[in-house]
Amino acid sequence: MNETAFYLFGAVAIVASLLVIAQRNPIYSVLLLIASFGALSGLYVLLDAPFVAVIQIIVYAGAIMVLFLFVVMLLNAPHEDTEFDERVHPLLRPGPMRFGAFLALVLVGELWWALGRGGDTGAFPGGAVSSVRVIGRSLFTDYAFPFEVTSVLILVAMVGAVVLAKRDNPRDRRDRGGV
Amino acid sequence: MVTLNHYLILSAILFSIGTAGVFVRRNLITILLSIEIMLNAVNLTFVAFGRALGSADGQIIVFFVMTVAAAEAAVGLAIVISLFRHRESLNPDSFANLKW
Numbered sequence: 001m002n003e004t005a006f007y008l009f010g011a012v013a014i015v016a017s018l019l020v021i022a023q024r025n026p027i028y029s030v031l032l033l034i035a036s037f038g039a040l041s042g043l044y045v046l047l048d049a050p051f052v053a054v055i056q057i058i059v060y061a062g063a064i065m066v067l068f069l070f071v072v073m074l075l076n077a078p079h080e081d082t083e084f085d086e087r088v089h090p091l092l093r094p095g096p097m098r099f100g101a102f103l104a105l106v107l108v109g110e111l112w113w114a115l116g117r118g119g120d121t122g123a124f125p126g127g128a129v130s131s132v133r134v135i136g137r138s139l140f141t142d143y144a145f146p147f148e149v150t151s152v153l154i155l156v157a158m159v160g161a162v163v164l165a166k167r168d169n170p171r172d173r174r175d176r177g178g179v
Numbered sequence: 180m181v182t183l184n185h186y187l188i189l190s191a192i193l194f195s196i197g198t199a200g201v202f203v204r205r206n207l208i209t210i211l212l213s214i215e216i217m218l219n220a221v222n223l224t225f226v227a228f229g230r231a232l233g234s235a236d237g238q239i240i241v242f243f244v245m246t247v248a249a250a251e252a253a254v255g256l257a258i259v260i261s262l263f264r265h266r267e268s269l270n271p272d273s274f275a276n277l278k279w
Contacts, residue, residue, distance in 0.1 A: 021200035100202025111191040121183035129235040157250030164257035
Protein backbone atom coordinates (compact mmCIF):
# COMPACT_ATOMS: atom_id res chain seq x y z
CA MET A 1 0.00 0.00 0.00
CA ASN A 2 2.90 2.30 0.88
CA GLU A 3 4.50 1.47 -2.42
CA THR A 4 1.39 2.33 -4.43
CA ALA A 5 1.07 5.63 -2.60
CA PHE A 6 4.74 6.46 -3.22
CA TYR A 7 4.48 5.85 -6.97
CA LEU A 8 1.19 7.72 -7.18
CA PHE A 9 2.47 10.81 -5.36
CA GLY A 10 5.81 10.65 -7.16
CA ALA A 11 4.12 10.48 -10.56
CA VAL A 12 1.84 13.42 -9.72
CA ALA A 13 4.83 15.48 -8.50
CA ILE A 14 6.90 14.77 -11.62
CA VAL A 15 4.10 15.30 -14.14
CA ALA A 16 2.91 18.51 -12.44
CA SER A 17 6.49 19.87 -12.28
CA LEU A 18 7.03 19.06 -15.96
CA LEU A 19 3.81 20.85 -16.86
CA VAL A 20 4.91 23.85 -14.75
CA ILE A 21 7.85 24.46 -17.05
CA ALA A 22 5.89 23.50 -20.19
CA GLN A 23 3.05 25.99 -19.70
CA ARG A 24 3.17 29.34 -21.44
CA ASN A 25 0.67 30.97 -19.09
CA PRO A 26 2.20 31.59 -15.62
CA ILE A 27 -1.17 31.27 -13.88
CA TYR A 28 -1.43 27.62 -14.94
CA SER A 29 2.20 27.16 -13.90
CA VAL A 30 1.48 28.41 -10.39
CA LEU A 31 -1.64 26.23 -10.03
CA LEU A 32 0.21 23.15 -11.26
CA LEU A 33 3.03 23.84 -8.83
CA ILE A 34 0.48 23.82 -6.01
CA ALA A 35 -0.61 20.34 -7.22
CA SER A 36 3.03 19.27 -7.16
CA PHE A 37 3.40 20.56 -3.60
CA GLY A 38 0.31 18.62 -2.56
CA ALA A 39 1.89 15.42 -3.89
CA LEU A 40 5.14 16.22 -2.07
CA SER A 41 3.16 16.72 1.11
CA GLY A 42 1.78 13.20 0.68
CA LEU A 43 5.35 11.92 0.30
CA TYR A 44 6.30 13.62 3.58
CA VAL A 45 3.43 11.78 5.28
CA LEU A 46 4.83 8.51 3.88
CA LEU A 47 8.21 9.49 5.36
CA ASP A 48 6.63 9.85 8.83
CA ALA A 49 7.09 13.62 8.82
CA PRO A 50 3.58 15.00 9.41
CA PHE A 51 4.90 18.35 10.65
CA VAL A 52 6.72 19.01 7.36
CA ALA A 53 3.69 17.78 5.42
CA VAL A 54 1.43 20.28 7.16
CA ILE A 55 3.75 23.28 6.84
CA GLN A 56 4.33 22.33 3.20
CA ILE A 57 0.61 22.88 2.59
CA ILE A 58 0.14 25.87 4.90
CA VAL A 59 3.31 27.83 4.18
CA TYR A 60 4.24 26.76 0.66
CA ALA A 61 0.95 26.14 -1.08
CA GLY A 62 -0.99 28.53 1.10
CA ALA A 63 1.30 31.53 1.45
CA ILE A 64 4.18 31.53 -1.03
CA MET A 65 2.14 30.34 -4.00
CA VAL A 66 -0.63 32.84 -3.25
CA LEU A 67 2.05 35.53 -3.33
CA PHE A 68 3.10 34.29 -6.78
CA LEU A 69 -0.48 34.15 -7.98
CA PHE A 70 -1.06 37.67 -6.68
CA VAL A 71 1.94 39.01 -8.59
CA VAL A 72 0.99 37.19 -11.81
CA MET A 73 -2.47 38.71 -11.71
CA LEU A 74 -1.09 42.12 -10.70
CA LEU A 75 1.31 42.25 -13.65
CA ASN A 76 -1.36 41.05 -16.08
CA ALA A 77 1.19 39.85 -18.64
CA PRO A 78 0.35 36.19 -19.01
CA HIS A 79 2.23 35.24 -22.16
CA GLU A 80 5.94 35.37 -22.59
CA ASP A 81 7.27 37.17 -25.63
CA THR A 82 10.09 35.39 -27.35
CA GLU A 83 11.81 35.92 -30.66
CA PHE A 84 11.97 32.22 -31.43
CA ASP A 85 9.27 29.65 -32.00
CA GLU A 86 8.05 28.31 -28.67
CA ARG A 87 7.22 24.90 -30.12
CA VAL A 88 10.79 24.16 -31.16
CA HIS A 89 12.53 21.63 -28.93
CA PRO A 90 14.82 23.40 -26.38
CA LEU A 91 17.90 21.63 -27.73
CA LEU A 92 17.27 23.11 -31.20
CA ARG A 93 16.81 26.72 -30.06
CA PRO A 94 19.36 29.50 -30.58
CA GLY A 95 22.66 29.86 -28.70
CA PRO A 96 22.39 30.35 -24.94
CA MET A 97 19.13 28.42 -24.60
CA ARG A 98 20.64 25.38 -26.25
CA PHE A 99 23.55 25.66 -23.85
CA GLY A 100 21.17 25.82 -20.88
CA ALA A 101 19.24 22.77 -22.00
CA PHE A 102 22.55 20.99 -22.52
CA LEU A 103 23.65 21.89 -18.96
CA ALA A 104 20.37 20.51 -17.59
CA LEU A 105 21.02 17.24 -19.45
CA VAL A 106 24.55 17.10 -18.01
CA LEU A 107 23.06 17.54 -14.52
CA VAL A 108 20.69 14.62 -15.15
CA GLY A 109 23.65 12.48 -16.21
CA GLU A 110 25.67 13.48 -13.15
CA LEU A 111 22.84 12.74 -10.73
CA TRP A 112 22.25 9.39 -12.44
CA TRP A 113 25.93 8.54 -12.09
CA ALA A 114 26.09 9.64 -8.44
CA LEU A 115 22.98 7.67 -7.47
CA GLY A 116 24.22 4.60 -9.33
CA ARG A 117 27.37 4.47 -7.19
CA GLY A 118 25.54 4.42 -3.85
CA GLY A 119 24.46 0.81 -3.93
CA ASP A 120 21.24 -0.49 -2.44
CA THR A 121 20.14 1.37 0.66
CA GLY A 122 17.55 -1.13 1.87
CA ALA A 123 14.37 -0.34 3.75
CA PHE A 124 14.02 2.54 6.22
CA PRO A 125 14.82 1.59 9.83
CA GLY A 126 12.14 1.76 12.48
CA GLY A 127 11.94 4.56 15.02
CA ALA A 128 11.15 7.60 12.93
CA VAL A 129 11.10 10.99 14.62
CA SER A 130 7.64 12.21 13.78
CA SER A 131 6.40 14.00 16.90
CA VAL A 132 6.11 17.76 16.76
CA ARG A 133 7.18 17.85 20.41
CA VAL A 134 10.67 16.52 19.58
CA ILE A 135 11.05 18.87 16.61
CA GLY A 136 9.90 21.89 18.61
CA ARG A 137 12.21 21.09 21.51
CA SER A 138 15.17 20.75 19.17
CA LEU A 139 14.20 23.95 17.33
CA PHE A 140 14.15 26.02 20.51
CA THR A 141 17.25 24.52 22.16
CA ASP A 142 19.87 23.25 19.71
CA TYR A 143 18.71 25.49 16.87
CA ALA A 144 17.68 28.53 18.92
CA PHE A 145 20.21 30.87 17.32
CA PRO A 146 19.39 29.97 13.68
CA PHE A 147 15.73 30.28 14.59
CA GLU A 148 16.20 33.84 15.85
CA VAL A 149 18.34 34.74 12.84
CA THR A 150 15.45 33.51 10.69
CA SER A 151 13.18 36.14 12.20
CA VAL A 152 15.68 38.86 11.26
CA LEU A 153 15.86 37.42 7.75
CA ILE A 154 12.08 37.60 7.36
CA LEU A 155 12.08 41.19 8.62
CA VAL A 156 14.82 42.19 6.17
CA ALA A 157 13.02 40.47 3.30
CA MET A 158 9.77 42.23 4.21
CA VAL A 159 11.39 45.68 4.31
CA GLY A 160 13.34 44.93 1.14
CA ALA A 161 10.23 43.85 -0.73
CA VAL A 162 8.37 47.02 0.30
CA VAL A 163 11.26 49.26 -0.74
CA LEU A 164 11.84 47.48 -4.06
CA ALA A 165 8.21 47.37 -5.13
CA LYS A 166 7.42 50.90 -4.00
CA ARG A 167 6.30 53.17 -6.80
CA ASP A 168 8.59 56.14 -7.34
CA ASN A 169 7.09 59.30 -5.92
CA PRO A 170 6.98 62.01 -8.65
CA ARG A 171 8.02 64.67 -6.14
CA ASP A 172 11.19 62.75 -5.19
CA ARG A 173 11.98 62.36 -8.84
CA ARG A 174 11.89 66.15 -9.41
CA ASP A 175 14.27 66.63 -6.49
CA ARG A 176 16.79 64.33 -8.07
CA GLY A 177 16.89 66.52 -11.16
CA GLY A 178 14.23 64.77 -13.22
CA VAL A 179 14.78 61.46 -14.97
CA MET B 180 9.46 -1.94 -0.94
CA VAL B 181 10.24 1.77 -1.03
CA THR B 182 13.83 2.52 -0.05
CA LEU B 183 15.89 5.66 0.44
CA ASN B 184 17.13 5.33 -3.13
CA HIS B 185 13.59 5.72 -4.45
CA TYR B 186 13.24 9.06 -2.71
CA LEU B 187 16.69 10.22 -3.81
CA ILE B 188 15.93 9.38 -7.45
CA LEU B 189 12.57 11.15 -7.30
CA SER B 190 14.28 14.16 -5.77
CA ALA B 191 16.98 14.11 -8.47
CA ILE B 192 14.31 14.05 -11.19
CA LEU B 193 12.49 17.00 -9.63
CA PHE B 194 15.74 18.96 -9.23
CA SER B 195 16.62 18.34 -12.88
CA ILE B 196 13.18 19.54 -13.97
CA GLY B 197 13.72 22.71 -11.95
CA THR B 198 17.16 23.28 -13.46
CA ALA B 199 15.83 22.75 -16.97
CA GLY B 200 13.05 25.25 -16.24
CA VAL B 201 15.53 27.92 -15.14
CA PHE B 202 17.60 27.46 -18.28
CA VAL B 203 14.89 26.94 -20.87
CA ARG B 204 12.13 29.34 -19.89
CA ARG B 205 12.22 33.05 -20.77
CA ASN B 206 9.76 34.31 -18.20
CA LEU B 207 10.91 35.68 -14.84
CA ILE B 208 7.91 34.26 -12.96
CA THR B 209 8.40 30.77 -14.38
CA ILE B 210 12.09 30.95 -13.53
CA LEU B 211 11.23 31.76 -9.90
CA LEU B 212 8.75 28.86 -9.89
CA SER B 213 11.50 26.55 -11.19
CA ILE B 214 13.70 27.64 -8.30
CA GLU B 215 10.87 26.66 -5.95
CA ILE B 216 10.78 23.20 -7.59
CA MET B 217 14.51 22.82 -6.94
CA LEU B 218 14.15 23.90 -3.29
CA ASN B 219 11.39 21.35 -2.83
CA ALA B 220 13.47 18.58 -4.36
CA VAL B 221 16.20 19.37 -1.83
CA ASN B 222 13.62 19.41 0.99
CA LEU B 223 12.52 15.92 -0.02
CA THR B 224 16.14 14.76 0.18
CA PHE B 225 16.53 16.26 3.65
CA VAL B 226 13.39 14.57 4.98
CA ALA B 227 14.28 11.22 3.38
CA PHE B 228 17.79 11.25 4.87
CA GLY B 229 16.43 12.37 8.23
CA ARG B 230 14.05 9.40 8.13
CA ALA B 231 16.85 7.00 7.16
CA LEU B 232 19.10 8.26 9.96
CA GLY B 233 16.30 8.40 12.53
CA SER B 234 16.97 12.06 13.31
CA ALA B 235 14.78 15.16 13.55
CA ASP B 236 17.47 17.43 12.09
CA GLY B 237 16.33 16.85 8.50
CA GLN B 238 12.88 18.19 9.25
CA ILE B 239 14.31 21.20 11.10
CA ILE B 240 16.52 22.09 8.14
CA VAL B 241 13.43 21.89 5.92
CA PHE B 242 11.81 24.45 8.20
CA PHE B 243 14.74 26.82 7.62
CA VAL B 244 14.76 26.17 3.87
CA MET B 245 11.09 27.12 3.72
CA THR B 246 11.83 30.36 5.57
CA VAL B 247 14.56 31.24 3.12
CA ALA B 248 12.26 30.31 0.23
CA ALA B 249 9.59 32.66 1.55
CA ALA B 250 12.10 35.51 1.86
CA GLU B 251 13.48 34.76 -1.60
CA ALA B 252 10.01 34.72 -3.16
CA ALA B 253 9.07 38.04 -1.53
CA VAL B 254 12.23 39.87 -2.62
CA GLY B 255 12.33 38.17 -6.04
CA LEU B 256 8.74 39.09 -6.83
CA ALA B 257 9.33 42.67 -5.68
CA ILE B 258 12.26 42.88 -8.11
CA VAL B 259 10.06 41.40 -10.87
CA ILE B 260 7.36 44.04 -10.24
CA SER B 261 9.94 46.80 -10.26
CA LEU B 262 11.50 45.52 -13.51
CA PHE B 263 8.10 45.14 -15.14
CA ARG B 264 7.32 48.80 -14.40
CA HIS B 265 10.43 49.81 -16.32
CA ARG B 266 10.10 47.63 -19.40
CA GLU B 267 6.56 46.20 -19.54
CA SER B 268 8.16 42.83 -20.14
CA LEU B 269 9.00 39.70 -18.17
CA ASN B 270 11.61 38.44 -20.60
CA PRO B 271 15.03 38.44 -18.88
CA ASP B 272 16.67 39.16 -22.25
CA SER B 273 15.15 42.65 -22.23
CA PHE B 274 17.03 43.51 -19.03
CA ALA B 275 20.48 43.38 -20.59
CA ASN B 276 21.50 46.99 -19.88
CA LEU B 277 22.96 48.22 -16.60
CA LYS B 278 21.40 51.65 -17.11
CA TRP B 279 18.55 53.02 -19.21
